[in-house]
Amino acid sequence: MSIQGTLSSWEKLLDTARKHTSARRIKRPGQSPSTAPIPSSLHKLPPNTAPPVLLYRDTNSWCPFCERVWFALEEKEIPFETEFIDLSNKPKWYTDLVPTTLVPAAKIEGKLVYESKDILLALEERFSTPSLLPENPEENAVARQWVEEAETNGFRDIAYKFLRETPTDAHELANLQAEFETKLDELEQALGKYPGSYFLSSFSLVDIMYSPHLDRLAANLPVYRGYHIKGNPRFSRINAWFEALNQRPAYHRVKSDHITNNLLLRRRWGVEPIGNPLPLDPADSEKIQFRAEAAERLSDNREVAIADILKNSGVQALAVDGNISAVQEAVEFHLRLLADYLINGNGASLPGGRTGGKDSLDPTIAAVGAITLAYVRNRICAPRDMSAGAATAFRAAADKVLASVY
Known part of the structure; x- marks a missing residue:
């Protein structure tokens, strides 16, 4: 089994990608996750100064409550460091430290605070600029009331009941949907109380409280109920709110993508899909900065990616006469092919351009490549591995290269 043709080296791919994106991550050898985002405000700290906030969060960046705190930290430009907690095997020191044993928790200048709402309010009290609560006393009181009600008004419970429960008949499902729509109607009305697209007259903690859950829903x-919020004319203000969030750089750093959200729901809750996912955003998949970020992430973290594929994708079963090194070479080749395509994007690096055409590609190499590309397409998690925009570009490119292999 041999691979014909040449590709740019990983070093050259990485160097080129970094010229087109400022996205960087800290490597965490032998740890989970293998990389971690660098807070956008970390550069503001004087040398050898510890950040004022330590955030305890989940390893996979799936927790919507952790996302709330991360969102606020990025919006308020507060330097912070992160301690990742494995939720499937929480360390004893953490369960001893945090009474609820849940994430998120935070130490704000050494003081422990837990529960996402309480952390958000504590950050607002300690770091008042830029403010995420209105200066106007009346509007400030409304904001604080809505922050509290986001936890107590039943929206989240009713929404996830509609999403996750298996109703006994169509009548029960219709009732669940009606309850959920009543709650969405309440949010729609709340979004009309003040001018602009946010819950209040400017972006605030109220938006942060709702954004992770509404994104996931x-x-x-x-996919799982055949029901659409986005594009639904009944919820025009909620859709305008999504558009307004989409203009915020901090939102792009912390949000997930819809494929990650859907894979998570199926893995965690066993819910079976009945509809089609929202399409990949073609604008994101073609943006140079997102393609470059995806290529940078793949190139910089390639050793971890290759080891994961060899261990967990099943490609080793294709080894001829036990030649695992040849399988590894094919895995590495197709990942470089993907990184090259993300950077060049003109098809020159696809098998038809550099390996003599799809039909001439060794069938075993092609099979390894197909498994590799399909595996990494579904394995990446946003924002654990890269931003949601980069994940969209990554998946679209993987589909393109996969189609060229088979």
């Missing part, structure tokens, strides 16, 4: 419901 907008992604999950079309």
Whole structure:
């Protein structure tokens, strides 16, 4: 089994990608996750100064409550460091430290705070600029009331009941949907109280309280209930709110993508899909900065990716006469092919351009490549591995290269 043709080296791919994106991550050898985002405000700290906030969060960046705190830290430009907690095997020191044993928790200048709402309010009290609560006393009181009600008004419970429960008949499902729509109607009305697209007259903690859950519901419901929030004329203000969030750089750093959200729901809750996911955003898949970020992430973290594929994708079963090194070479080749395509994007690096055409590619190499590309397409998690925009570009490119292999 041999691979014909040449590709740019990993070093050259990495160097080129970094010229087109400022996205960087800290490597965490032998740890999970294998990389971690660098807070956008970390550069503001004087040398050898510890960040004022330590955030305890989940390893996979799936927790919507952790996302709330991360969102606020990025919006308020507060330097912070992160301690990742494995939720399937929480360390004793953490369960001893945090009374609820849940994430998130945070130490704000050494003081422990837990529960996402309480952390958000504590950050607002300690770091008042930029403010995420209105200066106007009346509007400030409304904001604080809505922050509290986001936890107590039943929206989240009713929404996930509609999403996750298996109703006994169509009548029960219709009732669950009606309850959920009543709650969405309440949010729709709340978004009309003040001018602009946010809950209040400017972006605030109220938006942060709702964004992770509404993001997940907008992604999950079309697939698992055949129900759409986005594009639904009944919820025009909620859709305008999504558009307003999409203009915020901090939102792009912390949000997930809809494929990650849908894979998570199926893995965690065993819900079976009945509809189609929202399409990949073609704008994101073609943006140079997102393609470059995806290529940078793959190139910089390639050793971890290759080891994961060899261990967990099943490609080793294709080894001829036990030649695992040849399988590893094919895995590495197709990942470089993907990184090259993300950077060049003109088809020159696809098998038809550099390996003599699809039909001439060794069948075993092609099979290893197909498994590799399909595996990494579904394995990546946003924002654990890269931003949601980069994940969209990564998946679209993987589909393109996969189609060229088979």
